[in-house]
Amino acid sequence: MPQISSPTRADAVAQWAYQCDVLIVGAGVAGVCAALEAHRAGADVLVVERASGGGGASATSEGIFYLGGGTDVQSACDYEDNAEEMYRFMRASTSTSDDDKLRFYCDNSVEHCRWLEAQGVPFERRAFEGKAVAVYTGEGLLYTGNEKAWPYNEQAKPAPRGHQARGSVEKHGGASAMEALLATMEKEQVPAIYDTGVIGLVTDENGRVAGVEAKQSGNIIHIKARKGVILAAGSFNLNHEMVSEYLPLLAEHGEPLGIPSNDGAGILLGQSVGAATRHMDGAIATASIYPPEKLIKGIVVNKEGKRFVAEDVYHGKLSWEIQCQTDHTAYLILDGETFDYPQRVKHRFIDGWETVSDMEQALGVPIGSLQETLDQYNADAVQGVDNQFHKKAEWITPLDNAPWAAFDISTTSSTYRFIALGGLACDIRSQVLDETGKPIPGLYAAGANCEHFPTNGGEYASGMSLGPGSFFGRIAGQQAAAETP
Missing domain, CATH: 3.90.700.10 (Succinate dehydrogenase/fumarate reductase flavoprotein, catalytic domain)
Known part of the structure; x- marks a missing residue:
């Protein structure tokens, strides 16, 4: 269990080691997408990552993004789709209460796919026609959910929406996707510091999140965020205490998918300032x-x-x-x-x-x-x-x-390998919500430390982590950059 400190008052901080407009915790797919959009919006951005390099669990994944509505990849492979059919399927197959967020994601899925490709994420214009968990022969499009299964095939026109970044047996698609995104971040000279773990949040006299407390080379430092902090620190899969509490069956019999830093730190950081969580008992398990x-x-x-x-x-x-x-x-x-x-x-x-x-x-x-x-x-x-x-x-x-x-x-x-689906409650602007449903000022979140659209494994389709995670990472970056200090 990571040791998360109680919030520190900004007026008690003696020295700021770094200062920025938007601070992003984590350099996985959600964090990097947030960083790029905040930077392009003119904000002074800083990414803080506890590992020695970027990529996170996203880089170890199969690199599948759930995208649809008539993407360029779908069209090139002669599949018809539109945002309404994508929404109908996701609405029928998931029990998320955030209908506005769900429709927002579907309506903007084509644009998001183009954005990812513009950053260099490679989606081949070839479809895999069989039944597979993931492909290792380069195809960029495949069915990854229950689109063709009853009763969903009667509620929405089936279409393949699993966009898999080019991969192989030697290199998974997640590594290809993250290499491209990190290269774009480096090219645009977005600052990042590594080997630095965030262990607490800093708030001002009004309760607004104004920075973070972190551990760097054994020392405690503080980093000021004038506009906002974005939590993109990954899932809690590798936190045995949290998994035992929320997913006891899988804690005993399953095997978590992820990396050691998927220890729930982002969720715990949010909870330290009153954030609500949702669907913590949900997980996608597979064998x-x-x-x-x-x-x-x-x-x-x-x-x-x-x-x-x-x-x-x-x-x-x-x-x-x-x-x-x-x-x-x-x-x-x-x-x-x-x-x-x-x-x-x-x-x-x-x-x-x-x-x-x-x-x-x-x-x-x-x-x-x-x-x-x-x-x-x-x-x-x-x-x-x-x-x-x-x-x-x-x-x-x-x-x-x-x-x-x-x-x-x-x-x-x-051996059922699993990914947790629960996390911080966020609104359509990627603002973290408290227990009353109100946004916590200055705090945003995206990626696997947030609630997913699917609330359990029966609702999931491969790509419903990387797809919405990267999309709402972008939204978090845009919204945080637009804040008035």
């Missing part, structure tokens, strides 16, 4: 059954031997649905035609059986339950439909070729 794609043709059942979800949903939604089952338990059932081993995650192979009855006994599900489930599914599959959960026809085939096999894909058995 995808695909690739290979053929495994989607199997069925997933719970301890009762019953299906509970369409197997072609986004891997994060499948993970979420598993968490909601009895004892967080689920099995992937395959037959002789669909059998293969998951490639990305080592789900435990249980065994193979010549009869469904033997499989029921081995799995401990109620006798007859799995047979009934398979009979119903196979009867539908002969017709090429899934009347129960509406899995797409391309993933439907009768599972009637013995032997049958099962993988244990339970939350408590497989």
Whole structure:
């Protein structure tokens, strides 16, 4: 747990080590985007990063940005989309209460994609047509959510919106994206200091955030921010105490995605001056059954031997649905035609059986339950439909070729890697809000230390961290730069 100090009064600061208009805590995607926009708006900017260089957890990610509405990449790949369809999907699939922010993001998504490319973020004009968690062959566009899954495909016209920065097995797209953004920041000579950890906020006599307290080379220093402070310090994934409090199941059985500095410092800094948080119990966890794609043709059942979800949903939604089952338990059932081993995650192979009855006994599900489930599914599959959960026809085939096999894909058995989705409550201007919903003067935030649009893994699509994080980072930079000191 990072040691965050209580706010320091500005009139008690004996010496300011640095002074600026806009101070940004963190040099990941949200912080760098904020820095560029504040600098271009004429503000004197300073980025403060505790690591020895920029990039943050964003640089270790797959580099997927959830963007749509008819981006240049979508158009070049012959996909039609518009802001209204993007909004309809995101509105249907997420339970965020910030409808104005959601529509604002969708309405400006095309412009934001162009802005990212103008900074050098590389999105190839090639689409990946299959089902993948991420691609390593250079494609710049792919489906990364539940756009084609029922019921969302009836509520909005499906379109691929996962814009993945060019990457490979050797270099993930997140590294490519951050290299471009950091190079742009360096080219424009935006000041940054590294190996400097912010440990507290400074407020003036009116309660306005006026700077930060930081630790640099073992010394405590203070930095004045005449217009505002922007928190872009990342998630709390690596803070075991916070994860244990808010995400106890994943604390015990999951594996956090991120870097050591994802310790919740940004959230704790905000809370030190009365900031509200939202959806702290939300997370996207993943242990995808695909690739290979053929495994989607199997069925997933719970301890009762019953299906509970369409197997072609986004891997994060499948993970979420598993968490909601009895004892967080689920099995992937395959037959002789669909059998293969998951490639990305080592789900435990249980065994193979010549009869469904033997499989029921081995799995401990109620006798007859799995047979009934398979009979119903196979009867539908002969017709090429899934009347129960509406899995797409391309993933439907009768599972009637013995032997049958099962993988244990339970939350408590497989390694589910996760990202927290909760964080500071912010308004459409990226201002941090207090418990009454009022903006805290002088304090802004963006990125993974803020609440996400999806409130749990069932609502997520890959790119809904980097996309809104980078966009609202820009908004924070613009708004903070426009403040009157």
